[in-house]
Amino acid sequence: MITYQINDALYINITNRCTNNCCFCIRNNPEGFGFDLWLRKEPSLEEIMAELENLELYDEVVFCGYGEPLERYREVIEICRHIKQKGVRTRVNTNGHANLIWNRNIVPELSKFLDSISISLNTKNAEDYMELCRPELGEAAYDAVLDFARECIKFIPEVWLTVVNVISAYDIEVCRGIAKDIGAGFRVRRYC
Ligand code: SF4
Structure with a gap:
């Protein structure tokens, strides 16, 4: 399934x-x-x-599925351009690895048609991240997420860092502080 709807948002699943x-x-x-x-x-x-019909009916279009959308960031940019032409908000939910994956800063390019980005922080430090998120990019991944978030703050109107409520209340508060220091909003997502 490439697209699905939750409330007034259309979600796109591209990889x-x-x-x-x-x-x-x-x-x-x-x-x-x-x-x-x-x-x-x-x-x-x-x-x-071809799946993006009647976009005007939605409040927002969100890139979020079973994979990391910025593995296909060029397609994301093209799709966002199309969505913005219809006057609809755009958001990407990401693991924050894009600049590490692409070995360069893609944020200025990505930000052109993006209203909001939600970046999974998930843990308070790199050690916990290795255990909880098991990144194939190794220990560099956690700092890459933070660097990516700092870049997004410069270019994208709305930036969120998120955690899932599988970590301790103490860790959630440390993560909230990290988001605040970076200048991002903070959300705790419910584990499904
Ligand atoms: S970042 Fe984690 S939760 Fe998100 S799709 Fe990848 S493995 Fe799943």
Whole structure:
């Protein structure tokens, strides 16, 4: 399934690929969350665009699925450009690894048609991150998430850091402080 709707938002699922393997990832839950988001084949840009009908009906379009959308950041930019032409808000939910994946700062380019970005911080430090998120990019991944967030603050109107409520209350508060220091909003997501 490439698109799905939750409340007044349209969600776009463009890849299964992800550079994390989080212990809490919904992909590890055989029941998922009611949508069949495992892509048998990664959709082309044209196939994704073909699903974007009646965009004016939605408050927001969100890139969020079973993988990391910025693995395909060029397609994300093209799709966001199209969505913004319809006057609809755009948001990307990301693991924050994009600049490490692409080995350069993609944020200035990405930000052109993006209203909001939600970055998974998940833990208070790199050691915990290695254990909880099991990044294939190794120990550099956690600092890359923080650096990515700092870049997003410079260019994107709304930046959120998030954690899932599988960590302790103490850790959540430390993460809240990290978000505050960076200048980002902070959200605690519920584990499904
Ligand atoms: S970053 Fe998101 S998609 Fe990737 S493993 Fe973690 S929860 Fe799953």
